[in-house]
Amino acid sequence: xxxxxxxxxxKEVSVFVRRIVISEKRNSRLERSAYILLRQLxxxxxxxxxxxxxxxxxxxxxxxxxxxxxxxxxxxxKVPNPHDGRAYFYRITxxxxxxxxxxxxxxxxxxANLLKDWSExxxxxxGRLLEKYNRxxxxxxx
Amino acid sequence: xxxxxxxxxxKEVSVFVRRIVISEKRNSRLERSAYILLRQLxxxxxxxxxxxxxxxxxxxxxxxxxxxxxxxxxxxxKVPNPHDGRAYFYRITxxxxxxxxxxxxxxxxxxANLLKDWSExxxxxxGRLLEKYNRxxxxxxx
DNA sequence: ATAAATGATTGTATCATACAACTATTGATT
DNA sequence: AATCAATAGTTGTATGATACAATCATTTAT
Numbered sequence: 001x002x003x004x005x006x007x008x009x010x011k012e013v014s015v016f017v018r019r020i021v022i023s024e025k026r027n028s029r030l031e032r033s034a035y036i037l038l039r040q041l042x043x044x045x046x047x048x049x050x051x052x053x054x055x056x057x058x059x060x061x062x063x064x065x066x067x068x069x070x071x072x073x074x075x076x077x078k079v080p081n082p083h084d085g086r087a088y089f090y091r092i093t094x095x096x097x098x099x100x101x102x103x104x105x106x107x108x109x110x111x112a113n114l115l116k117d118w119s120e121x122x123x124x125x126x127g128r129l130l131e132k133y134n135r136x137x138x139x140x141x142x
Numbered sequence: 143x144x145x146x147x148x149x150x151x152x153k154e155v156s157v158f159v160r161r162i163v164i165s166e167k168r169n170s171r172l173e174r175s176a177y178i179l180l181r182q183l184x185x186x187x188x189x190x191x192x193x194x195x196x197x198x199x200x201x202x203x204x205x206x207x208x209x210x211x212x213x214x215x216x217x218x219x220k221v222p223n224p225h226d227g228r229a230y231f232y233r234i235t236x237x238x239x240x241x242x243x244x245x246x247x248x249x250x251x252x253x254a255n256l257l258k259d260w261s262e263x264x265x266x267x268x269g270r271l272l273e274k275y276n277r278x279x280x281x282x283x284x
Numbered sequence: 285a286t287a288a289a290t291g292a293t294t295g296t297a298t299c300a301t302a303c304a305a306c307t308a309t310t311g312a313t314t
Numbered sequence: 315a316a317t318c319a320a321t322a323g324t325t326g327t328a329t330g331a332t333a334c335a336a337t338c339a340t341t342t343a344t
Contacts, residue, residue, distance in 0.1 A: 001258070005265040006250050009257075012272035017162050018178065019279050020155060022199050025332090033300065036160065049323060057164050059302050064324060066300085086309045086322040108148050114278050115151075116143070123147040126271045129264060130154035136256050137161050167301090175331065191292055201333045206293060208331085228291040228340045 027110060030103045037066050038075060038092060038100045046091035048081065075099055169252060172245045179208050180217060180234060180242045188233035190223065217241060 024032050040055060041047065049067065053060040067090045070076045075096030081087035092100070115123055166174050182197055183189065191209065195202040209232045212218045217238030223229035234242070257265055
């Protein structure tokens with residue numbers, strides 16, 4: 001395996017992640033953690049704290065707090081689980097969906113602007129390779 | 143511009159960043175912020191708080207604290223600026239360089255493992271597209 | 285010489301996260 | 315049915331990351 005590619009990737013990934021995180025912070029009304037959680041609920045449907053913690057590789061206390069914050073903002077509803085008196089599902093609300101949608105649009109706009117000089121082939125490759133990386137990580141033992 | 147690519151990229155970037163951040167947290171003896179700062183000093187040479195803050199798009203108080211923490215660990219030296227009684231340069235130490243090197247190796251190893259089933263072309267493409275993205279962001283007004 | 289600007293540090297506050305402790309409910313065992 | 319063990323979630327506590335504001339000493343401008 002060509003060590004040079006690895007070094008390039010590592011180096012560029014470091015910069016890339018940094019840039020994304022900074023960009024999200026600056027351009028979002030929705031906090032990073034909120035976006036991630038709302039997105040998860042929107043994509044995968046209602047879920048409890050434990051499940052969400054597993055899906056997002058976070059501690060349940062973290063999810064509990066994040067979900068409570070979102071509930072306060074009425075971005076999610078906390079619905080009792082009819083089969084288990086201890087448990088709840090968090091479900092994204094209409095308002096939550098709206099916030100998520102707007103956050104996404106802002107992200108698309110920014111991406112569109114940044115990638116406007118890329119060829120369609122490059123954009124597609126980028127998406128595909130990112131997807132491939134993410135799939136690889138998903139399949140590994142975390 | 144094809145909206146679908148944008149959506150794919152946005153989605154995959156979200157997952158990607160999350161995965162990288164989690165992975166770094168789990169596999170590093172060096173904290174994320176420490177790695178970034180050490181890397182910057184290693185690559186660009188000694189610099190003061192203000193310069194580092196600009197380079198890393200962070201507040202000077204943040205850099206001041208991070209640098210002080212690294213100084214405590216003896217990963218960096220704090221050298222008075224001979225031309226300005228207010229200012230200092232932070233310079234990476236031999237120990238700092240060693241820690242950075244080891245952190246990098248760990249990252250290379252992890253990457254090598256994750257990308258072992260990729261073609262060399264894919265790896266190269268990935269690095270190139272990431273680099274291209276980073277360059278685009280660098281050239282934009284942040 | 286005085287005032288303004290600047291480099292860095294520190295105070296304070298917010299956000300993100302994890303480990304530990306606790307409570308109420310459920311599941312397993314007797 | 316009763317008791318014990320496991321579990322879902324919340325809360326306490328602590329650490330790390332970050333930014334805005336305040337402060338101090340030094341440099342620069344007037």
